[in-house]
Amino acid sequence: MAWWRRTLAVLKANPSGALLVVQLLGILLYAFVDDTPANSIGRLALSLFGMLVVILALAVVRATPTYTWLGVLIGVPAVILTIVDWAVAAAQPWHLISDVVHVAFYGYTLVGLLRYMFADEEVTQDEIWAIGATFTVAVWLWAYAYSAVQGVVPGSFTAAVDPLAQRTWLELLFLSTTTMTSTGLSDVVPVKPVARSIVMVQQIAGMLYLAVAVSRIVGLTINRRRATREDS
Structure with a gap:
């Protein structure tokens, strides 16, 4: 039991x-259930996996200084609605409600991680990991936002494959990732005004995150190494 x-x-x-590791594993696992029915066992397993991400x-x-009770207040409904959404096979209005609650929860988590990274002038190993974790949390947040948008305004997004269909979760997660990284490689395209506005906001937010958060962590790391050399 020593290894445990x-x-x-x-x-x-x-x-x-x-x-960060759990979020990246989630991206890989979604590829195996994206084409399955919304109430399939695979999606249930992935829903339970999502609960682990919430925890x-x-x-x-x-x-962090963020209030724990607020996280519980948002996180518990997010977990419950994840199960309800699976049970009703992503039927509306439960799917939309679940998306909105998940946006709130991942937004809360994003703020908490940012405060965690900016809390002091020392850079720990976990704060370095937090750069990637914050990025993936933001990707999930915007993917849920896109899902909510297409729930309110059907046909908000189109793609090369079946252009008139509602986009799947993996497609929306792919759009969010390509938008956040500014690679522009997504074949999923916003075509309605609200969808395009949300995408533009994410593009600006992603740029600001890279400019502010990452540069601060790198700067603190360089200063720490410089101070270590001066002391020696």
């Missing part, structure tokens, strides 16, 4: 790293 205790110690010391996110934010 060591693993728990690493996870406890690096909650942001654990959150990890709460663990990360709890270490």
Whole structure:
């Protein structure tokens, strides 16, 4: 059991790293269930996997000044609605309600992670992991926002394959990732005014995140190394 205790110690010391790994695994797993029915066993398993992400996110934010009770207040309904959304096969209005609550929860988590990174002038290993975790949390947030938009305004997004269909979760997550990274490689395109506005807001937010958060962490890291050399 020594390896298990060591693993728990690493996870406890690096909650942001654990959150990042889980988010990246989620991206890979969605590829295997994207074409299955909304109430399939695979989607249920992935919903439970999403619950693990919620728990990890709460663990990360709890270490910040952000109020824990607020995370629970938003996180518990997010978990419940994840299960309800699967049970009703993503039927409206439950799917839209679930999307809106998930946007609120991931927005809360995003703010908590940003406060975590900006809380002090020392750069820890977990704060480095938090750069990636914050980025993936933002990707999830905007993907849920896109899902909510197409729930309110059907046909908000089109794609090369079946242009008139509602976009799947993986397609929206792909759009969010390509928009956030500014690669512009997505074949999913916003065609309605509201959708285009949301995409533009994400583009601006992604640019600001890279300019402010990443540069600050890198700058603090350089200053720490410089101070270490001067002391030696």
